[in-house]
Amino acid sequence: DAKTTQPPSMDCAEGRAANLPCNHSTISGNEYVYWYRQIHSQGPQYIIHGLKNNETNEMASLIITEDRKSSTLILPHATLRDTAVYYCIVRVKKYNNNDMRFGAGTRLTVKP
């Protein structure tokens, strides 16, 4: 599976959009981009995933560049409860092989 690079930390003002970048320059054509977040001492929470098209759900938007070498997770109106470590993961959706490899993630701090 391809590796990802994320900034170790970011700050965002409450109510503003939080844009979290992820570099995955070695991504293969059949690898998906997944985003999870982990609030202190809790289990990781699934946010969103995509292959090549931009995706949006009730939590966030995922923008994947046309060459798929990078992506951005957007939290449109960050709240204090969005303070967490955000993980970008790329993986192949293989039948019977569903592991994920987490990196260090980005620690997002939302400030009032």
Next chain:
Amino acid sequence: ETGVTQSPTHLIKTRGQQVTLRCSSQSGHNTVSWYQQALGQGPQFIFQYYREEENGRGNFPPRFSGLQFPNYSSELNVNALELDDSALYLCASSLVGTTQETQYFGPGTRLLVL
């Protein structure tokens, strides 16, 4: 809430002992994956169970073993505990074999080895 539950929530053991951690998967899911998360690090994949058999393993020694039961719940067993085994142990369930293969995590079991 993901519907994935883990027990116990916290556990203290001494070096050399054995421990069993339990995970109940989300309803309808057929696969359970286990992860170890040391303090300040991202989760590390231990192994995955599908149809009651181990199906993929990360870089963990054989003293880490598991089981999956017919109801898709799972156990993680660790023998001969070492101090470095102190960590948050996470399980995640998913429905492999369909387009919906996203993993959903439980709250974790925090293990402290003294």
